[in-house]
Amino acid sequence: MTSPHDEAAQWWATAVSHIEPGSIELRDRPVQELIGRTGFAEVIWLLLRADLPTSRQAALLEAALVAGVDHGPQAPSIAAARMAATCGVGLNNAVATGVNLLGDAHGGAGQQCVDMLTDVVKASSEGASWGDAALRTMADWQRRSRYLPGFGHRFHPRDPRRDPLLALVDQAVADGTVSGDYLKAALAVEAALEHRRAGARPVPMNIDGATAVIYAELGFPAPLARGLFVLSRSVGILAHAWEESGQGRRNKGPVPRSVLPARLPQPDDA
Template structure:
């Protein structure tokens, strides 16, 4: 039998995790409640709700990025398909842009598996050195450090760090992420500040959530930002100009 535990529909009801959507959920749950309820089959604790709200807000927008630009370019080609434009912006959420929060959480979980909560700084540094060595041997990227724009420090990190401290999610995983930055800076002799990927990875790992949820929350948050970019593109177009700039830069193109 093919079925899902998430919900089902009859001629007069829609049930989600055992609750009636119309009479028990609408008007009583907010969106973060619904994310937890559908995904984890429970409601969030107050501190969990604060952190997930923060992650959704943090990932909503970062200006002109590959995701927002691809959404705008898709929209000018198919203005009748908002869903296509938003989907295009989300499809690039991989290990380089938007999606690495999952990879960072997995990396930090791997490091935390070899440590106790009360680990000393030196124990953490030893684990981090071994972790970095393993990643290099596997030719895997180290996630959560450096930024092409925020070269002196990602301004989102202090805000997320303070929120984590305030709500009890500031411990081993943040210490691991800080140690990764410390070791890499010493090895490479250049600025490599922690970025938002590392901060969100530390938060999701500290919350005990499946790392896949980190990428999922980034997708949900960015959907709101992409909607904003598509609406702005409709009202104040810029994608065609960006396209024309690319054409002008290539002398092989003959423009009308």
């Protein structure tokens, strides 16, 4: 008969980690063997994938994580964290406030782009050229939404993070670290958009598209593209929340108090 102690142990059993008095194992690896020897990006990979990446895989993952850490205080997740930090909720709650804003419309495009690129790769594997596969997939996606996730940017004519990230993927393809299929898919979509918009403002790949290429090339499922972005952006959220907590002010709105009217209009005002 199973004892209550054994039953409780089985209930909480997980392949991710195991602890006993004097022992901590992460994916069956003693934590003391990881400390000082294994980088943070490698440990992220280990916990999610149950093995350690090669040095080239780890470098590519780290590049994507670094690229997504911050995009200024106007980003909803960061603006919310900064306001929360002055409301007396504590640093942990300020960070959680920012993270909780990373939804479908802000933070979810990487996951959506992995799904879209997967559709392009699938169409190509069934015999379509990369160009035709991109056009077919784009048409299908734009029947649901006018936006194509991972392409275009409201602020940057050309996202400065695109080129260095894709250059790293090119290198990884050349040395056999990744296949390059998702890179081909993304470039095919980008080319189709450029052709369609000839003479208009181009819609190049943005950070969500470039990191989606990396996460997909490394074999991460689409939902983890969002999860990894959350990890990445949490760094910026933490930094902004910490800075705001030291300003000695109350940040309770999108503009400074000095630009607000002296008195809000009342119902009886003309």
